[in-house]
Each structure stands twice: as C-alpha cells, then as structure tokens.
Amino acid sequence: MNVSALLRYTSLLLVGLMAGSSFAFVLGMGPAMEKLSAAAYIELHQNLDPAFTAWNPFLYFVVTVTIAANLYLIRHEWKSLEFLLVLFALICVIDELLMTWTGNLPLNRAVHSWQMLAPPTDWVEVRSQWLRFMYIRCALLVTSFGLLLASSFFMKRSLPSPQGVFVVSSEWQKSPL
Numbered sequence: 001m002n003v004s005a006l007l008r009y010t011s012l013l014l015v016g017l018m019a020g021s022s023f024a025f026v027l028g029m030g031p032a033m034e035k036l037s038a039a040a041y042i043e044l045h046q047n048l049d050p051a052f053t054a055w056n057p058f059l060y061f062v063v064t065v066t067i068a069a070n071l072y073l074i075r076h077e078w079k080s081l082e083f084l085l086v087l088f089a090l091i092c093v094i095d096e097l098l099m100t101w102t103g104n105l106p107l108n109r110a111v112h113s114w115q116m117l118a119p120p121t122d123w124v125e126v127r128s129q130w131l132r133f134m135y136i137r138c139a140l141l142v143t144s145f146g147l148l149l150a151s152s153f154f155m156k157r158s159l160p161s162p163q164g165v166f167v168v169s170s171e172w173q174k175s176p177l
Contacts, residue, residue, distance in 0.1 A: 004073040007070035008070055010066050011070060015063055018063070019142045022138040030131050039116040042115075046111065049108050060097050071090060081154045082151050089145075089147035092140045108130075
C-alpha cells in the first residue's frame with residue numbers, strides 16, 4: 001500500500017468515526033436535549049462538554065493534516081476527480097471546524113456560566129441555536145465522509161513494482177531435479 005492510500009484510508013476512517021458520532025447525536029441526543037428542562041439541559045451540557053473538548057482538538061488536527069497531506073501527494077493530478085473530491089472533503093472538515101469554533105464554542109462558554117437553578121430567560125433560544133449548529137456540522141461531516149468514500153473509487157491504482165519478482169524460465173522447468 002502506498003502512502004497516499006494509507007493517508008486516504010486513515011482520513012476516511014477518522015472522518016467516518018466523526019460523522020457517525022455526529023449522526024448518532026442528531027438522531028438521538030439532539031431530540032432528547034430539546035425536551036429537557038432548563039436545569040437538566042444545563043447539567044447535561046456542563047458535564048458532556050468537557051469529555052469532548054479533551055480529545056476533539058487532537059482529532060481535528062490529525063484529520064486535517066492527514067487529508068491535507070494526501071492532497072499534497074496527489075497535487076500533480078489536480079484536475080482529476082479524485083483530487084477534487086478530496087479537496088472538497090477537506091473544505092467540509094475545515095468549514096465544520098470553523099463552525100465549531102465560531103458557533104458552538106461561544107455558546108458552550110455561555111452555557112458553562114449559567115446556574116442550573118437560575119437559567120437566563122433566553123436559554124431555549126440558545127439551546128436551539130446550539131443544536132442547529134450541531135445539525136449543520138453533522139451534515140458537513142457526513143458530506144466529507146461521502147466525498148472521501150467516493151474519492152477512494154477514483155484512486156489511481158499502482159501496479160506492484162517488478163523488483164523482487166522472480167521469473168522462472170521455461171528451461172529451468174524442463175530440467176530434471
């Protein structure tokens with residue numbers, strides 16, 4: 001397996017895990033959060049957020065570097081469908097990261113400053129806005145995963161090099177042992 005294929009499959013695996021986690025959130029956690037009382041929502045959010053902030057920056061860094069490195073390796077084929085699909089997958093991941101940075105993180109900081117027994121009057125609107133960001137981020141990650149998956153079908157397949165291949169001559173086969 002060449003380096004480009006290894007990078008592609010690594011990024012496909014990581015983005016797939018991120019997209020799957022996000023999709024599970026959209027299907028289950030998001031609708032459940034919409035039904036919580038203010039105190040329950042604040043408590044859940046304040047306890048859930050630190051678990052994600054512990055590993056998310058590293059994961060985003062690895063995914064971004066892996067996809068960018070793969071683009072660099074296939075840069076000479078910049079007009080190919082493979083290159084374009086990987087490029088758009090990277091754009092989706094970066095857009096999702098920017099949406100996290102400018103949308104969800106400021107809202108997270110706001111929710112962390114709330115008191116469970118005295119929520120702000122606009123807590124429902126903040127929760128709705130936070131969930132909208134999550135739904136859009138999910139769409140971006142699922143799109144990125146689909147683009148990376150599609151790009152793997154357009155990868156240039158390289159044949160193994162002839163080094164280390166032994167050719168048996170027909171004369172050797174005829175000689176008795």
